[in-house]
Structures are given as C-alpha cells and as structure tokens.
Amino acid sequence: xxxxxxxxxxxxxxxxxxxxxxxxxxxxxxxxxxxxxxxxxxxxxxxxxxxxxxxxxxxxxxxxxxxxxxxxxxxxxxxxxxxxxxxxxxxxxxxxxxxxxxxxxxxxxxxxxxxxxxxxxxxxxxxxxxxxxxxxxxxxxxxxxxxxxxxxxxxxxxxxxxxxxxxxxxxxxxxxxxxxxxxxxxxxxxxxxxxxxxxxxxxxxxxxxxxxxxxxxxxxxxxxxxxxxxxxxxxxxxxxxxxxxxxxxxxxxxxxxxxxxxxxxxxxxxxxxxxxxxxxxxxxxxxxxxxxxxxxxxxxxxxxxxxxxxxxxxxxxxxxxxxxxxxxxxxxxxxxxxxxxxxxxxxxxxxxxxx
Amino acid sequence: xxxxxxxxxxxxxxxxxxxxxxxxxxxxxxxxxxxxxxxxxxxxxxxxxxxxxxxxxxxxxxxxxxxxxxxxxxxxxxxxxxxxxxxxxxxxxxxxxxxxxxxxxxxxxxxxxxxxxxxxxxxxxxxxxxxxxxxxxxxxxxxxxxxxxxxxxxxxxxxxxxxxxxxxxxxxxxxxxxxxxxxxxxxxxxxxxxxxxxxxxxxxxxxxxxxxxxxxxxxxxxxxxxxxxxxxxxxxxxxxxxxxxxxxxxxx
Numbered sequence: 184x185x186x187x188x189x190x191x192x193x194x195x196x197x198x199x200x201x202x203x204x205x206x207x208x209x210x211x212x213x214x215x216x217x218x219x220x221x222x223x224x225x226x227x228x229x230x231x232x233x234x235x236x237x238x239x240x241x242x243x244x245x246x247x248x249x250x251x252x253x254x255x256x257x258x259x260x261x262x263x264x265x266x267x268x269x270x271x272x273x274x275x276x277x278x279x280x281x282x283x284x285x286x287x288x289x290x291x292x293x294x295x296x297x298x299x300x301x302x303x304x305x306x307x308x309x310x311x312x313x314x315x316x317x318x319x320x321x322x323x324x325x326x327x328x329x330x331x332x333x334x335x336x337x338x339x340x341x342x343x344x345x346x347x348x349x350x351x352x353x354x355x356x357x358x359x360x361x362x363x364x365x366x367x368x369x370x371x372x373x374x375x376x377x378x379x380x381x382x383x384x385x386x387x388x389x390x391x392x393x394x395x396x397x398x399x400x401x402x403x404x405x406x407x408x409x410x411x412x413x414x415x416x417x418x419x420x421x422x423x424x425x426x427x428x429x430x431x432x433x434x435x436x437x438x439x440x441x442x443x444x445x446x447x448x449x450x451x452x453x454x455x456x457x458x459x460x461x462x463x464x465x466x467x468x469x470x471x472x473x474x475x476x477x478x479x480x481x482x483x484x485x486x487x488x489x490x491x492x493x494x495x496x497x498x499x500x501x502x503x504x505x506x507x508x509x510x511x512x513x514x515x516x517x518x519x520x521x522x523x524x525x526x527x528x529x530x531x532x533x534x535x536x537x538x
Numbered sequence: 539x540x541x542x543x544x545x546x547x548x549x550x551x552x553x554x555x556x557x558x559x560x561x562x563x564x565x566x567x568x569x570x571x572x573x574x575x576x577x578x579x580x581x582x583x584x585x586x587x588x589x590x591x592x593x594x595x596x597x598x599x600x601x602x603x604x605x606x607x608x609x610x611x612x613x614x615x616x617x618x619x620x621x622x623x624x625x626x627x628x629x630x631x632x633x634x635x636x637x638x639x640x641x642x643x644x645x646x647x648x649x650x651x652x653x654x655x656x657x658x659x660x661x662x663x664x665x666x667x668x669x670x671x672x673x674x675x676x677x678x679x680x681x682x683x684x685x686x687x688x689x690x691x692x693x694x695x696x697x698x699x700x701x702x703x704x705x706x707x708x709x710x711x712x713x714x715x716x717x718x719x720x721x722x723x724x725x726x727x728x729x730x731x732x733x734x735x736x737x738x739x740x741x742x743x744x745x746x747x748x749x750x751x752x753x754x755x756x757x758x759x760x761x762x763x764x765x766x767x768x769x770x771x772x773x774x775x776x777x778x779x780x781x782x783x784x785x786x787x788x789x790x
Contacts, residue, residue: 284700285707286668286678311700315680318633318665322672327634327755330663340759345661346555350564350761358755400710401677404695408703417701421789445790453719463683463699463720469659470719472701478789488554495767499787501779507772516770516787519779529776535790 212244212271214300214361216293216307216317218284219249222258224266226418227308230368232267235306237335243303244271248390250281250292264384276390280398283406284312287399290319296390297324302361304338309365309473310417321363328363329356333370338362347469347492368417369475369496409462416465419448421478422497424467427454428483428505428523435460437527438482444534450474452490468493482523486511503527539650539689539711541584541593543618544640545600546574547609548660561760564660573609576655578616580717582724583685584653585617592687595619597647601639603628607740614735615727621740622647626752633661635745635752637669642748644674649712651694656681656716667716677709683720687711 213235217228224232224247235245247263247270249256260275274296280288293305293316305320307313309331321328334342339356341364356362416422423445425438435455442449450467451460467474469492479497484490486502486509494500495514502515503526512518519526549555550570558565573581584596598613600606601624610621624639644652652674657664671678679685679696683704686695692711697704699718727735745752773779783790 284705286671286680290672311681311698314664315668315678318668319672319678321665322634322637322669325634327632328665329756330665343662344764345761346549346564347659347662348764349555350557351764352761353759355757355759356755357757399677401679401713402708404706404708406700406703406705457720462703464701464703469662470657478783478787489551495764499783499789500767500770501783512770512772514767514770516767517779517782518770518772519774519776520772526776530780533776533780535780535784 211242212246212302213238213304213306214246214248214296214302216248216305216313217263218308218310218312219251219256219259219263222255223262224259225308226373226415227310227313227368229266229373230371231306231308231366232270233373234332234335234364234366234371235304236267236269238304238338239269245269246272246274246300246302248274248276248293248296250276250278250289252277252279252282260387261384264387270385272385273387274390275387276392278392278395283403284315285399285401285403286316286319287401289316290323291395291399292390293317293320294323295395297361305361305363307365309367313365317363317365324361324363326358326361326363327356328365329354330365332364332366344492347488348495349488349492367473369473409464413442414446414448416448416450416467416472416474419474419476421445421447421480422450422467422474422476422494423447423480423482424450424452424484424494425455425460425482426452426484427458429455429460432460434524441480441527441531444531444536445478447478447480448476450494452484452487481511481515482527484511485509486514539593540595540597540647541587541651541653542597542599542644542647542649543577543581543584543613543653544636544666545577545581545598545609545613546655546658547571547600547602547606548574548658551575551659557761557763561762563758563761571605571609573612574655574658574660576657576659576717576719578655578724579719579721580653580655580715581613581616581618582722583717584651585725586722587651587685587687588617592689593651597622597649599624599640599643601626601631601636610740611735612727614738614740615732616725617731618738620738622743623740624743624745624748626745631752632754632756633663633665633669635750635754636666637673638750639745639748640666640670641673642750644670646748651712652676652714654714654716656718667714671714674712674714676712676714678714678716679707679709680716681718682715683718685715685721
C-alpha cells in the first residue's frame with residue numbers, strides 16, 4: 184500500500200516538473216553558495232559542489248552563486264562555470280557590499296535569489312563563512328537549516344555528528360523548500376577532474392540587485408591572517424599536531440620542522456593555543472577545525488573528547504605521548520610511548536624526505 | 539543599556555555520553571548537566587561589560603524543561619540580575635524556535651545587546667545567534683574573541699575567529715554577538731553569591747504567551763554510535779614507527 188502511494192506521489196511530482204510552466208521559466212534545482220579566492224573556487228566550495236551532486240536528477244539542476252567585486256570575481260565565475268560538468272549555471276552578484284563576508288548582505292542575497300528561483304536545496308560548506316551566513320538566510324526564509332552534514336542518504340535525509348562526534352544523528356527534513364545545509368568538507372571529497380569534463384562551460388548570469396535595498400548595519404574593519412607556506416590545515420594530506428606537552432612556543436617549532444619535512448600542515452590542541460604557542464586558527468577539535476587527513480600525528484596530545492572530535496576520521500593516526508594511559512592511544516593506529524623531546528629529533532633524522 | 543544572554547542547559551562537557559538502546563537519542567537521565575560552556579563565556583562577557591559601566595542590567599534567559607531553572611540560578615550566582623525561563627517541553631527544541639522565542643523576548647525586554655554562545659555542545663548546531671539576528675534584522679558578530687563597546691557612537695567593535703585568522707567588524711547597536719572560546723575566562727560563582735542568587739527573580743513564561751508557535755521541520759530518525767576505530771598497536775621505537783608508516787600504512 185505504502186509503496187503504491189509513494190510511486191503515485193512520484194508520478195505526480197514528475198508530471199509537475201515536466202509541466203510547461205516549470206520546464207523553462209525557472210530552475211528546479213540546488214543552489215551552492217560558493218566562496219572564491221584569487222580567481223578560483225575554494226577547496227571547501229568544490230566539496231559543496233560534490234555534495235550537491237547527490238541531489239542531481241533529471242529534474243534537478245545545479246546552480247552556483249558567487250558574490251564579490253572586481254576582476255577576481257569574474258575569473259572565479261569563469262572557472263566555476265567549468266569546475267564540474269553538472270554545474271548548469273553560475274549566478275554572479277557583483278557589488279562592493281559582498282567584498283567581505285558580512286552576514287547581513289550575504290543572507291539578504293540568498294533570500295533574494297531564493298525568492299526568484301525557488302531552489303529545493305541550498306548548500307554551502309561548513310566553513311566559518313558558511314556557518315555565519317547560512318543560518319541567518321534560513322531564518323529569513325523561515326526554515327530550519329541542517330549544519331555539518333556528513334552524509335546525504337536521500338534528498339531529505341541526512342547524517343550529522345552531535346555531541347562532539349560521539350553520536351551520529353540521522354534526520355529527515357520535513358519543512359518547506361528550500362532545504363538548507365552546510366556540509367562537512369572532509370566528508371565530500373572532490374573528484375579529480377577528468378580531462379574530458381572540460382567540455383562546455385555553464386552560462387553565467389548576473390543577479391539583478393536593483394531591489395536589494397539599503398545596506399546593512401555592519402562594517403568590515405580589517406582581517407588579520409597568518410601567512411604560511413604550509414598546506415591548508417583543512418585539506419592537507421598530512422597533519423602534525425602538538426599539545427600542551429610542547430611546553431613553549433619555542434619548542435613548538437619542532438612540530439613545525441617536522442611538518443616541513445613531511446609537507447604537512449600544523450595543528451594544535453586547545454591547550455597549546457590557550458598557552459599561546461600558536462595562533463587560534465590552528466586548533467583542531469569540536470570548536471576548531473575538523474580534519475581528516477591520510478596521516479595525523481599527535482605529539483604530546485592527551486586526547487580529550489573535544490580534540491578527538493576534530494580528527495577521529497583521519498585515515499592513520501599516530502600518537503606520541505609519555506603517558507601510556509592517555510586516551511589518545513585508544514584511537515591511534517600506531518602509538519609510541521616516550522618523551523617527544525627525544526622522539527621528534529629522532530623522527531626528523533629518520534623520516535624520508537617528502538615526495 | 540540592558541544586555542540579554544541566552545543560556546542552554548546541556549550534558550556536562552566532560553561526560554562520556556551513552557546512546558539510548560532504542561536509538562531515539564542520547565541518555566540524559568541521571569547524567570550531570572551544566573551550563574553550555576559557550577553560554578558561560580557569553581554571560582561572563584555581559585557581566586564584564588556591566589562592571590565596566592556600559593550596561594545597567596544583565597538578563598539571563600533559557601528555554602526548555604523545568605530543570606533549566608537550575609542553570610538560570612547558576613547564571614544569577616555568577617552575577618546576572620534576573621532571569622526568564624521559557625517553559626518548553628523537554629526534547630529537541632530546534633534553533634529556529636529558540637530564535638523566535640528570543641526575538642519575542644527582545645521585543646519585550648528591549649536589550650541593546652543580545653549575547654549567545656557560538657554553539658551548544660550537544661546539538662553542535664551553531665545556528666541560533668545567526669537566526670535571531672536575521673529575524674531581528676540586527677547585525678551579527680559571530681565567533682567573537684574580543685568585544686569593545688563605544689557607548690557614545692553606539693557601536694561594538696568585534697574580533698571574530700574565522701578560518702584564515704581574525705576578522706574585525708564594526709556593528710551598530712543593537713546587535714547579536716556569539717562568544718567563541720577565546721573571548722574570556724568565566725568566573726566561578728562564590729558561595730555568598732550563590733546564596734544571594736536564591737532571592738533573585740526568575741520569571742516563568744510560555745511560548746504561547748510570547749505568541750511563538752513551536753514548529754518542528756526536522757524529524758530525528760535515529761541516533762547511533764559512530765563507527766569504532768580498530769585497535770591500534772604500540773610500537774617500541776622510532777625505527778619501528780617509521781617502518782610501519784612506510785611499509786604497512788604506506789602513508790609516507
């Protein structure tokens with residue numbers, strides 16, 4: 184009986200979608216809200232595109248929304264148009280008010296685009312950008328967003344970690360369109376572009392901002408970022424992390440040296456950040472960055488629940504700690520009990536040069 | 539100026555949670571509950587602003603079952619002047635409903651600043667502050683690690699922890715701020731203050747009184763354990779470790 188009902192609903196829906204009213208006048212589809220940098224989409228945005236592909240069907244197309252100003256926006260739009268064969272259009276909002284990632288104009292922009300195009304899904308990465316703007320936009324649209332999705336089971340059913348990753352919650356979105364998600368980028372790896380996927384770039388459309396109205400009540404002042412030669416923590420293949428046991432910012436340089444040798448990114452525990460050994464943005468954990476590299480090496484890290492939350496999905500975990508009872512050893516594939524001040528120099532000597 | 543702080547009662551951060559056998563959720567019976575750590579930081583910041591003479595009153599609000607009163611009592615012991623408890627059935631109250639209740643309370647109380655934690659450590663949503671800011675059409679300063687108020691110009695300068703480093707914004711008041719870990723070190727409530735808190739008022743309200751419909755557009759299907767990692771090995775030397783990484787795991 185229920186099978187029968189379901190198939191009938193599907194037929195009705197299919198009929199609706201192929202109705203002439205809906206076929207050409209608008210997109211029934213998924214909108215990816217993308218970030219760009221230096222004329223290209225960020226790695227996190229490419230992951231959002233990979234996630235959005237889960238919603239694709241005959242009736243569901245994929246649009247990308249980019250905003251900002253200047254030539255780098257238009258370079259990014261051109262790159263975005265051919266970033267994935269499933270991208271069917273790129274929407275560009277060109278205005279100085281989107282130059283910085285202020286939540287107020289961005290949320291308004293999403294609201295504006297949604298009112299015009301009526302997407303079934305709106306997806307963005309669970310970066311600080313996505314976490315800042317998407318819930319605000321969702322409130323304007325009066326829907327509940329779903330944050331930090333790690334699995335898309337069907338177009339309305341998702342899995343997300345709760346309680347610092349100690350439980351996985353499967354939930355169904357039962358509200359009205361759009362269904363809004365931020366996705367955990369480490370769970371949606373970007374497929375390497377195949378050579379023949381470059382055929383045909385999607386059309387680029389300008390978003391009509393004539394009805395945008397007044398500017399918001401917040402102003403960008405400045406950005407302070409750490410310049411680093413090392414790979415980005417969120418996407419690095421290898422991550423080397425130090426904890427409180429490093430004892431000082433000076434000693435932490437050993438971790439940096441090791442990272443350099445491995446071509447790795449540097450991470451830190453909350454304790455190491457709070458003690459001032461490294462800046463905040465290197466913190467791995469429930470409230471910092473979530474990483475899932477091929478190799479995660481933790482030195483002098485005890486393995487608090489909140490830290491494990493940020494690295495438990497790493498492929499291979501190595502832990503070096505003086506305390507044989509440290510909880511980190513329960514998640515480590517390879518553990519070495521000993522003094523990191525002896526072990527790191529030895530590793531530096533014995534590790535092969537990075538490829 | 540009045541500051542309103544939203545407080546959530548959650549399973550204590552140090553507790554190792556257990557999943558109910560029927561997979562309907564996480565066991566919260568007979569489990570230590572505490573104020574969400576990010577809410578503590580938000581409250582501490584509000585109290586510091588009041589102590590520096592920028593605010594006249596700090597009002598703590600919480601929504602949820604009756605036991606939330608205990609958490610509000612803690613906030614009064616830390617230094618909040620009074621509290622409001624919005625009685626909602628236990629179980630999941632979605633951030634959108636909380637945001638609507640907060641908006642209704644803001645309209646009653648008219649604070650100049652609404653403070654929240656950046657996320658609750660149980661649902662890990664990181665949504666409520668952004669949503670209430672959207673509903674109120676107030677500017678938002680999320681993941682704040684430093685807040686400086688200018689009373690004359692009626693603006694807040696906020697340092698935000700973003701992926702690449704720090705970002706500084708200037709927000710017109712009234713505004714919504716959400717606290718990151720690095721904003722401050724919350725104080726402990728002293729015994730005299732815990733005693734004093736017993737006589738501070740906690741007003742009880744219902745969503746109906748505030749004309750907020752508790753709608754839910756998310757249905758929890760199941761809550762399960764994350765996949766367990768296979769047991770690892772303890773190696774005895776750096777040589778063995780390098781060998782394993784090279785030849786067994788093949789990651790270097």
